[in-house]
Amino acid sequence: MPILDIRGLKAYYITRKYGHASRVRAVDGVSFQVKKDEIYGIAGESGCGKSTLLKAVSGLIKPPLQVLEGEVVYDFEDQKLSILSLREDRQRRRIRGVRISLIPQGSMSVLNPVRRIRESFRDIIDAHLGTVDEARFNDIVRTHLDALGLDWSVMHAFPHQLSGGMRQRITIALATILKPDIVFADEPTTALDVVVQRGVIQLIKKIKREQMNTVIMVTHDLAVHANLCDRLAIMYAGKMVEEADVDALFSNPRHPYTIVLLKSLPRLGDRSVRTSAPGAPPSLVNVPSGCRFHPRCPEAMERCRSEDPELVEVEKGHRVACLLEEGSR
Amino acid sequence: MLKKYLLPRLVQYVTVMLIGITMVFIIPRLLPSDPVEHQLSRMTAQGQYLDPAAVEDLRASLEELYGLKGGILQQYITYWKRLLTGNLGPSFAQFPTPVTQLIRTSLPWTIGLLLTSLLLSWLIGTTLGVVAVTYPNSVFAKVAAVLAMGIRPIPYYIMALVLLILFAFVFPIFPMAGGYSMGARMGFNARFIFSLLRHAFLPVTSMVVLEVGGWFLQMRNVASNVVEEEYVSYAEAMGLSRLKIMLHYITRNAIAPQITGLALNLGFVFGGALITEIAFSYPGMGYLLYSAILAGDYNLIMGINIFSIVGVSTAMLVIDLIYPLLDPRVRYQ
Numbered sequence: 001m002p003i004l005d006i007r008g009l010k011a012y013y014i015t016r017k018y019g020h021a022s023r024v025r026a027v028d029g030v031s032f033q034v035k036k037d038e039i040y041g042i043a044g045e046s047g048c049g050k051s052t053l054l055k056a057v058s059g060l061i062k063p064p065l066q067v068l069e070g071e072v073v074y075d076f077e078d079q080k081l082s083i084l085s086l087r088e089d090r091q092r093r094r095i096r097g098v099r100i101s102l103i104p105q106g107s108m109s110v111l112n113p114v115r116r117i118r119e120s121f122r123d124i125i126d127a128h129l130g131t132v133d134e135a136r137f138n139d140i141v142r143t144h145l146d147a148l149g150l151d152w153s154v155m156h157a158f159p160h161q162l163s164g165g166m167r168q169r170i171t172i173a174l175a176t177i178l179k180p181d182i183v184f185a186d187e188p189t190t191a192l193d194v195v196v197q198r199g200v201i202q203l204i205k206k207i208k209r210e211q212m213n214t215v216i217m218v219t220h221d222l223a224v225h226a227n228l229c230d231r232l233a234i235m236y237a238g239k240m241v242e243e244a245d246v247d248a249l250f251s252n253p254r255h256p257y258t259i260v261l262l263k264s265l266p267r268l269g270d271r272s273v274r275t276s277a278p279g280a281p282p283s284l285v286n287v288p289s290g291c292r293f294h295p296r297c298p299e300a301m302e303r304c305r306s307e308d309p310e311l312v313e314v315e316k317g318h319r320v321a322c323l324l325e326e327g328s329r
Numbered sequence: 330m331l332k333k334y335l336l337p338r339l340v341q342y343v344t345v346m347l348i349g350i351t352m353v354f355i356i357p358r359l360l361p362s363d364p365v366e367h368q369l370s371r372m373t374a375q376g377q378y379l380d381p382a383a384v385e386d387l388r389a390s391l392e393e394l395y396g397l398k399g400g401i402l403q404q405y406i407t408y409w410k411r412l413l414t415g416n417l418g419p420s421f422a423q424f425p426t427p428v429t430q431l432i433r434t435s436l437p438w439t440i441g442l443l444l445t446s447l448l449l450s451w452l453i454g455t456t457l458g459v460v461a462v463t464y465p466n467s468v469f470a471k472v473a474a475v476l477a478m479g480i481r482p483i484p485y486y487i488m489a490l491v492l493l494i495l496f497a498f499v500f501p502i503f504p505m506a507g508g509y510s511m512g513a514r515m516g517f518n519a520r521f522i523f524s525l526l527r528h529a530f531l532p533v534t535s536m537v538v539l540e541v542g543g544w545f546l547q548m549r550n551v552a553s554n555v556v557e558e559e560y561v562s563y564a565e566a567m568g569l570s571r572l573k574i575m576l577h578y579i580t581r582n583a584i585a586p587q588i589t590g591l592a593l594n595l596g597f598v599f600g601g602a603l604i605t606e607i608a609f610s611y612p613g614m615g616y617l618l619y620s621a622i623l624a625g626d627y628n629l630i631m632g633i634n635i636f637s638i639v640g641v642s643t644a645m646l647v648i649d650l651i652y653p654l655l656d657p658r659v660r661y662q
């Protein structure tokens with residue numbers, strides 16, 4: 001049973017300027033399922049709609065973002081809910097941090113600069129458990145920090161007094177303090193140096209082991225996916241182009257875009273010049289007709305200009321959206 | 330640490346006051362008129378006959394009284410000595426009433442008037458600013474912005490006149506002028522307090538209406554940047570309540586400029602609200618200054634200036650001292 005089932009999701013940024021509406025088709029018909037307890041990775045160049053997908057899926061939708069179509073259904077053991085049909089605010093708020101949670105990009109400004117770390121924990125716990133007494137609060141937080149290997153002394157610090165890596169660990173601790181069923185991580189290692197990145201990945205693994213949550217990991221860094229994920233999806237220009245088990249995807253990539261992406265990865269011992277995909281991802285305001293990748297695709301055919309391929313299963317658990325795959329169906 | 334933060338600011342505070350108060354000493358001495366001669370000629374013009382010896386005596390004692398005896402350095406020393414003992418000399422126009430006494434009777438009026446309107450407009454403007462940012466698409470937010478921008482450029486005297494014409498003349502609900510009714514006995518009694526409030530209502534309203542917009546716009550602008558910050562979206566993503574986010578995430582991070590502005594304006598309270606006080610004939614510092622200027626009462630002008638200088642520089646010092654409390658990133662260094 002999938003814990004998360006997304007069908008035909010379309011989320012656009014719709015802005016009106018001088019009476020002229022502009023639509024950024026950031027998520028344009030995406031369907032996938034996430035199984036309970038897995039780590040599901042989403043990769044793709046920046047600007048392809050990964051963050052927007054997470055926002056829409058977690059119901060954090062405010063203008064200019066609009067969800068035009070689609071369904072997002074969570075199936076927790078005791079509760080099944082369709083987040084997009086929940087009334088905004090109170091109902092959605094109740095599940096945030098408790099059932100679904102978010103680890104944002106490791107940056108300076110995720111934590112409230114005028115609030116001590118302790119108060120940030122307080123805010124989240126109070127929002128969901130009611131105002132708990134001091135002893136219980138300390139107990140909850142101490143147990144969690146111990147499990148994560150973080151020192152209690154950080155509780156009294158202000159965010160600016162901590163290193164970037166420590167801030168990101170705290171953010172992760174905050175996001176998981178209430179043992180959420182699903183954790184969305186949006187580029188949690190970006191903007192951190194390599195050593196700190198490794199620590200953050202270890203931390204996410206550790207939490208996953210402790211709390212047995214489902215993790216959806218978004219990053220453009222394929223090395224992180226290889227290290228962490230069970231399954232991996234590749235996004236291009238607002239669409240999913242390929243999805244498979246991580247091993248299958250790395251050993252047997254089938255979409256030309258995936259192949260190009262993997263070619264650009266550095267490999268141990270390989271001294272040949274890395275090729276990266278020629279050209280840049282298209283603007284999501286004027287997307288190319290047909291297959292969105294065709295202008296950059298080394299294998300493009302005439303049909304690719306006009307026909308938009310569906311994401312179809314070509315092998316068990318391996319889905320690809322490419323016209324070249326038609327024969328193998 | 331604290332010393333490193335505090336000391337330079339204290340030094341700056343004292344320096345600014347020294348310079349300001351010294352300017353107040355120098356400027357009247359650059360003017361061609363001589364207050365002693367002025368006073369003497371006024372006395373003789375009133376028809377008093379004085380024999381030359383008496384005139385000399387009088388001149389000497391006036392010089393003494395005005396602190397104009399001896400060379401400039403000696404005068405400067407005398408000036409400071411008197412200042413530090415709370416002696417600002419006599420008023421020229423209302424001779425020989427001491428300047429300090431005139432200020433003492435006007436100051437409570439001004440402080441009452443300005444403090445009330447300042448605190449009211451600050452509170453209303455700040456609160457509305459936060460609400461407008463929290464509900465950016467509401468009708469309220471749009472109407473408030475238009476009103477704030479439309480009302481702000483209205484000059485104080487126009488607003489005062491409009492209110493006077495409407496609520497004191499056409500509908501005579503409020504008095505035209507003054508600080509309290511002549512009949513009321515000053516003191517802590519219901520009749521006096523009522524008359525006080527009735528007289529203060531229009532001046533306070535005129536200032537609140539004009540100043541609310543500024544506080545509103547400043548708060549709205551700062552807070553609308555804060556709303557875009559990642560820590561606000563993160564708080565939303567973690568399911569914090571709207572009230573919590575509004576108070577501890579948006580307001581708390583946008584309030585520093587408001588508090589600085591408030592503190593600075595508290596410093597200006599000592600100078601009075603010149604135009605409003607004139608328009609409503611309100612017996613405050615602004616009105617006092619206005620009559621001092623009309624009468625060429627240098628001593629009184631100087632005294633009021635000294636109050637303003639002390640008020641504003643103290644406000645600046647207070648701002649510096651409270652800023653690290655508002656933003657922990659600014660440390661006492």
Ligand SMILES: Nc1ncnc2c1ncn2[C@@H]1O[C@H](COP(=O)(O)OP(=O)(O)O)[C@@H](O)[C@H]1O
Nearest residue numbers: 013024026045046047048049050051052064284
């Ligand atoms: N607030 C916004 N208004 C308009 N367009 C936006 C906004 N946020 C993101 N976009 C656009 O949506 C597209 C997808 O962005 P995003 O989901 O952040 O991509 P990714 O996370 O993969 O880098 C980009 O073209 C970006 O410019």
Ligand SMILES: [Mg+2]
Nearest residue numbers: 050051186187
């Ligand atoms: Mg992103």
